[in-house]
Amino acid sequence: MLNAMFQTRNFRKLAPVAVIAAVLGGSSYAAFDHFAKPDTISTWVNATPVVKTRMGEKPGENTAMIPADFTYASQKATAAVVHIKSTLKPERTVSQMEVPDAFKDFFGDRNPFEQQAPQGRGEKPQATGSGVIINPDGYIVTNNHVIQGAESLEVTLSDKRTFKAKVIGSDPNTDIALIQIDAKNLPSLAFGNSEGVKVGQWVLAVGNPYNLTSTVTAGIVSAKGRNINILSENAKAPVESFIQTDAAVNPGNSGGALVNLNGELIGINTAIASQTGSFAxxxxxxxxxxxxxxxxxxxxxxxxQRGYLGVGISEVDGAKVKSYDLKVSEGVRVESFADQSAAKEAGVKIGDVITKIDGQMIESVPQLQEAIAQHKPNDKVNLMVNRDGVEKAITVSLKGSAGNTSENAGKAATLDKLGIELQDLSNKAKKEIGVEQGVQVSQIFAGKIRQGTDMEEGFVITRIDNKPVTSVAEAIKILSDKKGGVMIEGVYPGKPETQYYAVGL
Structure with missing residues (x-):
């Protein structure tokens, strides 16, 4: 999915920057005074950072132009950036699947997967990418698409040591994952303040393109708050507010560091715009x-733990200003509300234009998504809305994705971890399908179901660990109490054979 190229309406192809093949062999910026000595002057010339060294008696006379030194940020970042090799799970046919030990009590000596598909043997493809050590105890941040579907992960440090890594967790909605290796006292990078990043400032991209370790490229931030629609296929509620740069990034850079000139981590390199799959x-x-x-x-x-306003929004432009007689030309307009909307309950109305969140100017949908994505259910955010020309401050207590507060958000998060949406069946639908009870899988996105099974949308879950499932609420309750292996049993409409899927929680 994310390993493929993506076509946009501007004829560009957008691709994640991991290499995929079958068995492939703070906020400070441009602080040049940090590098300058007492007898130098720091300045910008022709959009290139330079240091004017005093050669004459007066500043500015007979000066030599010396490019700014990127070595401090480079050395700091390369020590903390790692190379990740993912051995992916082979494409298994159903007949090759065995009942895990944890589930054998359900079937005795019978294997429910036998003779349901032709025999076959899958290859084990590999993917390579990058990651950033963010904690001396071996915690590494990378992209979800670098580790998605991995059977095993091997991490190579800048000093050439290699370790097996385990996945702590991942989030398809932002394409971020957290993994860990068994090592201590590692060099690490601190998260910087990406909100303070300015368009035009210099940044470095550090990663392992084309299996070339510890590669550093320089460029500037060319835009912020970019939505390139690269996560929508694999994510339930994608959040895209990318930092766009012209620092050269190529396949293998996925999960690598984007740092400012102080060596602070201001972003995780994720995708490139390209016609060919290489940097363009x-x-x-x-x-x-x-x-x-x-x-x-x-x-x-x-x-x-993500909080939601529960609104449908669109960006304000000239056409909307004219069409709706808006009194403000920047912001996002509230077009609709979700069920149990936190914003609606707080007093927001359709037609309101959100101009600020917690004092931060909001000029686009990605900006609003980024601001809200930093909060969890029950967090309070302060909105400034323009209603018919009058500014109004509204405090909103955020809810979970289904209108839940934090108490119930954990249960809903179980479905997010599995990567499925469920819906209740009417009595008529049950009769047509031929089941007495069950819930239907209405959507499958990135998660454990897609990663570890071949379940398809439309599947009707009738039992979980041999417990009858009569409603979505009951399915969530059963799953929320589970740890380890879970056996899901059910049928597909129009197919009488019972199907079984084993997943781990």
Whole structure:
């Protein structure tokens, strides 16, 4: 999915920057005074950072132009950037699947997977990418698409040591994952303040393109808040507010570091805009404000605790200003509300234009998504809305994805971890399918179901670990109490054979 190229309406192809093949062999920026000595003057010349060294008696006379030195940030970043090799799970036919030991009590000596598909043997393809050590105890942040579907992970440090890694958790909605290796006292990078990043400032991209270790490229931030629609296929509620740069990024850079000139981690390199799959001028990074929140939640809770306003929005432009007689030309307009919308309950109305969140100017949908993605259910955010020309401050207590507060968000997060949406069946639908009870899988996105099984949308779950499932609420309750292996039993409409899927929680 994410390993493929993506076509946009601007004829560009957008691709993640991991290599996939079958068995492939703070906020400070441009702080040049940090490098300058007392007898130098720091300045910008022709959009290139230079240091004017005094050669004459007066500043500015007979000066030599010396390019700014990127070595400090480069040395700091390369020590903390790792190479990741993922051995992917082979494409298994159903007949090759065995009942895990944890589930054999359900079937005795019978293997429910036998003789349901032709025999075959899958290859084990590999993927390569990058990661960033963010904690001396071996915690590494990378992209979800680098580790997705991995059977095993091998991490190579900058000093050439290799370790097996385990996945702590991942979030398809932001394409961020957290893994860990068994090592201590490692060099690490601190998260910087991506909100303070300015368009035009210099940044470095550090990673392992084409299996070339510790490669550093320089460029500038060319835009912020970019939505390139690269996550929508694999994510339930994608959050895209990328930092766009012209630092050269190529396949293998996925999960690598985007740092400022102080060596602070301001983004995780994720995708490139290209006709060929190689760098062609633009690259995109998940800002640290989002990545930091995701890995913090994963490390504390095992999954991302994301708060929602519960609104449908669109960007304000000239056409909307004229059509709706808006009194403000920047912001996002509230078009609709979700069920149990937190914003609606707080007093937001359709037609309101959200101009600020917690004092931060909001000029686009990605900006709003980035601001809200930093919060969890029950967090309070302060909105400034323009309603018919009058500014109004509204405090909103955020909810979970299904209108839940934090108490119930953990249960809903179980479905997010599995990567499925469920819906209840009417009595008529049960009769037509030929089941007495069950819930239907209405959507499958990135998660454990897609990663570890071949379940398809439309599947009707009738039992979980031999317990009858009569409603979505009951399915969530059963799954929320589970740890380890889970056996899911059910049928497909129009197919009488019972199907079984084993997943781990």
């Amino acid at each position: 001028g633009y690259s995109f990074a998940v800002p640290s404000s989002i990545a930091h929140k995701v890995v913090e939640d994963i490390s504390k809770f095992g999954t991302v």
